Amino acid sequence: MISIGLKKIRPILQFNLRLYQSLSKSTLNEAIEKLKPLKGGHISLVKDEASGIATITLEHAEKKNALSGQMMVEFADIVEDLKLWESGKGLILRGSGDTFCSGGDLNTVKNINNPCDGLLMSTLMHSTLNQLYCLPLVTVTLVHGKAIGGGSELTTATDFRVFSNTGETSFVQGKMGVVTGWGGGTRLVHLLGPRLALYLMTSCKKVSSEEALNIGLSDSTVPVDSRYEDTLNWLHQLIKHDSEVINAMKNIVIGARNLTLEESFLNERTLFSPLWGGPANMRALKKNVKHK
Numbered sequence: 001m002i003s004i005g006l007k008k009i010r011p012i013l014q015f016n017l018r019l020y021q022s023l024s025k026s027t028l029n030e031a032i033e034k035l036k037p038l039k040g041g042h043i044s045l046v047k048d049e050a051s052g053i054a055t056i057t058l059e060h061a062e063k064k065n066a067l068s069g070q071m072m073v074e075f076a077d078i079v080e081d082l083k084l085w086e087s088g089k090g091l092i093l094r095g096s097g098d099t100f101c102s103g104g105d106l107n108t109v110k111n112i113n114n115p116c117d118g119l120l121m122s123t124l125m126h127s128t129l130n131q132l133y134c135l136p137l138v139t140v141t142l143v144h145g146k147a148i149g150g151g152s153e154l155t156t157a158t159d160f161r162v163f164s165n166t167g168e169t170s171f172v173q174g175k176m177g178v179v180t181g182w183g184g185g186t187r188l189v190h191l192l193g194p195r196l197a198l199y200l201m202t203s204c205k206k207v208s209s210e211e212a213l214n215i216g217l218s219d220s221t222v223p224v225d226s227r228y229e230d231t232l233n234w235l236h237q238l239i240k241h242d243s244e245v246i247n248a249m250k251n252i253v254i255g256a257r258n259l260t261l262e263e264s265f266l267n268e269r270t271l272f273s274p275l276w277g278g279p280a281n282m283r284a285l286k287k288n289v290k291h292k
């Protein structure tokens with residue numbers, strides 16, 4: 001039953017809980033202990049309060065933004081931070097230098113190269129990227145240069161992808177004798193359908209910015225030189241509404257992705273109700289907006 005304090009209701013938590021019930025806190029802590037000492041690079045988060053847009057930047061350019069163990073732990077902390085950002089509307093995920101991300105740092109990989117440690121790393125990255133996937137923000141990856149292996153998986157954890165004209169993605173896991181370890185296979189199927197997802201995983205094909213646009217993997221192509229500004233402008237078009245409205249829209253999408261039909265409709269009603277007669281709604285009614 002829906003209770004009175006509708007603004008307080010966070011329907012998302014209900015299914016987040018179900019989604020992560022298998023990821024026990026102790027397993028995540030064990031993964032963090034294992035991965036934290038595996039140093040190299042870092043990940044930065046900048047939150048622009050004025051626009052409501054946050055930017056996550058992978059900062060390991062000398063290793064083509066390969067994700068070290070330490071960076072995986074930082075990523076988890078950053079997503080926790082963003083979950084609490086009440087005035088946030090949008091997020092850009094990008095890499096520094098000339099590559100988006102060359103996947104797992106092979107130096108880290110060498111240190112955890114057994115099935116048990118692989119499961120720990122995979123559990124932490126699944127948790128982080130699934131929570132990123134479920135943030136109530138409009139999220140976009142800027143794919144500039146190559147996205148390889150785990151890097152290609154990262155690109156599937158946002159709602160949209162903008163490629164620079166030199167952007168390229170390839171699911172090379174097969175060539176490495178593994179499969180997607182960061183949940184990217186499942187998200188790719190949701191994104192492109194089973195046939196195309198299987199084709200990209202088995203062929204390990206390099207997908208250029210042009211091909212990515214053609215197959216619906218990319219939402220826009222931007223010139224290299226103005227890639228960040230153009231991605232910001234692209235995102236700005238989608239986040240003109242109040243943060244409450246944006247967050248509710250995204251939560252409807254997340255609900256429809258994860259819940260049964262009935263649960264999703266309940267989620268949608270619950271999100272709608274506090275907005276009806278709310279500040280943004282009253283402002284719009286006062287303005288007598290015409291949708292010409």
Ligand SMILES: CC[C@@H](C(=O)O)C(=O)SCCNC(=O)CCNC(=O)[C@H](O)C(C)(C)COP(=O)(O)OP(=O)(O)OC[C@H]1O[C@@H](n2cnc3c(N)ncnc32)[C@H](O)[C@@H]1OP(=O)(O)O
Nearest residue numbers: 062063064066102103104105106107148149150173180181
């Ligand atoms: C667990 C996740 C798992 C998955 O799910 O698949 C993975 O992601 S496994 C990792 C898969 N990635 C790779 O195997 C990348 C291998 N590297 C390359 O193919 C190339 O380096 C490149 C990324 C195409 C870049 O080529 P290029 O532009 O010619 O630069 P260099 O080769 O000279 O690279 C510069 C520098 O960076 C180091 N590097 C690149 N990628 C990684 C990486 N993933 N881990 C660690 N280090 C990486 C490379 O070795 C060079 O180092 P130095 O020789 O010390 O300069």
